[in-house]
Amino acid sequence: MQAIEISHPGGPEVLQRTTREVPVPKADEVLIEIAAAGINGPDVMQRKGLYNPPAGVTDIPGLEIAGRIVVLGSDVAQISSYQVGDLVCALIAGGGYAEYAVAPVRNVMPVPTGLSLIEAASVPETFMTVWAHLFMRAGFSAGKSILIHGGTSGIGTTATMLCRALGATQIFTTVGSATQQQASLELGATVAINYRDDDFVEQVKRHTNDQGVDFVVDIIAGDYVPRNYQAAAMNGIIVQIGVAQGRVKEMDLFPMLAKRLTHLGATLRSQTVEQKSEIFRQLQERVWPLFAAGQIKPQLFKTYALQDAHLAHAQLAEGGHIGKLVLINENFKA
Incomplete structure (x- = not known):
């Protein structure tokens, strides 16, 4: 073959x-x-x-x-x-x-x-990954808000569609262009944030009365990790699905403690x-x-x-x- x-x-x-x-x-x-x-x-x-x-x-x-x-x-x-x-x-x-x-x-x-x-x-890969980690393990349910990084990636589009279909209150996504913003909104995002123009932490806080989101799905890692802690609400859950940007160079864990956050990581392949x-x-x-x-x-x-x-x-x-x-x-x- x-x-x-x-x-x-x-x-x-x-x-x-x-x-x-x-x-x-x-x-x-x-x-x-x-x-x-x-x-x-x-x-x-x-x-x-x-x-x-x-x-x-x-x-x-x-x-x-x-x-x-x-x-x-x-x-x-x-x-x-x-x-x-x-x-x-x-x-x-x-x-x-x-x-x-x-x-x-x-x-x-x-x-x-x-x-x-x-x-x-x-x-199979994207839907299983999102379902297993966000819904089965992290417990996402109707009435919750979420920030999804890589909003127009395979993981991002899947997470957006499923969260919309299953009752999310607010869906924030990060994307890299005006075209991707429009596409993400059409898929069900409440707010699509162009990370080249706007800071996602500021945008999330502005649209949630400074409360933050209940869940974050992240395929980026790197310097997104401490910023995810800032964007998360009290008792928020960060679901780490990918590490496209690599290691975290500087990390302040105090927001995790102060907000009682949960940071989950897992792979499907193993x-x-x-x-x-x-x-x-x-x-x-x-x-x-x-x-x-x-x-x-x-x-x-x-x-x-x-x-x-x-x-x-x-x-x-x-x-x-x-x-x-x-x-x-x-x-x-x-």
Whole structure:
């Protein structure tokens, strides 16, 4: 099969086309012919040599896919009703930048009603990440306010749509342009803050009568961390999903103590199949109906052919995108 490998840690140019053997599913896995694969921040970190795959997992990047089941592992029929030919999306620990990948059957979901395979490929990683960390772990609920950094990223658009659909009172986002501001407002943000022009702490305080927000979702880190503490309300919860800006250089913990804040951090990739299975169950129960009703829809910015993965990563580094970038397997026959 055709696949994309990381020749060595570095920039987008290190993503190179290669030929690999088609993987063989284990007893509880299925082999999926990939129609499309979503691109995510962890892929970029892996490319840079900052986020190695778990032990025993392929070095091919890519964590979310959609396509057709073509082989069932020997035990799959005992634990699942999936059949060869079913169209599915899946979260995997690696291997998405290829024509085929294996996935634990417990981490496979039917394509949501109303979505194409390409759209479905942009769902598992971002929706699972937001649901697991913001809703399941941090306990976000209706009637709460939230600040979402990277408002037009895959995580940002997903968090905005879900919080709007599930009853947030105020949704603040940070974005990098007037175009992104408008897009974020259309997705459901109450206030979209252009971080190039305005200070998000000042804007949040101004629009909350100096109270701050109940939740913060942050994919940036760096100097955003102490500013998140300033923007948070009493007993606020900061959910750290990414670290795009890297380490915190200077940190004053007093606001955390004074406001009784909670700062949560977690990754999805290292969680067990069973843990991910529970997230899948909740998504299908709570979020799949929102897709079917047309209340939410993955924001797809641009697609690239599999062999052009390096161009997709270059686009991601350039910024300016609104939603997800997706790789297409042009050999897939619908």
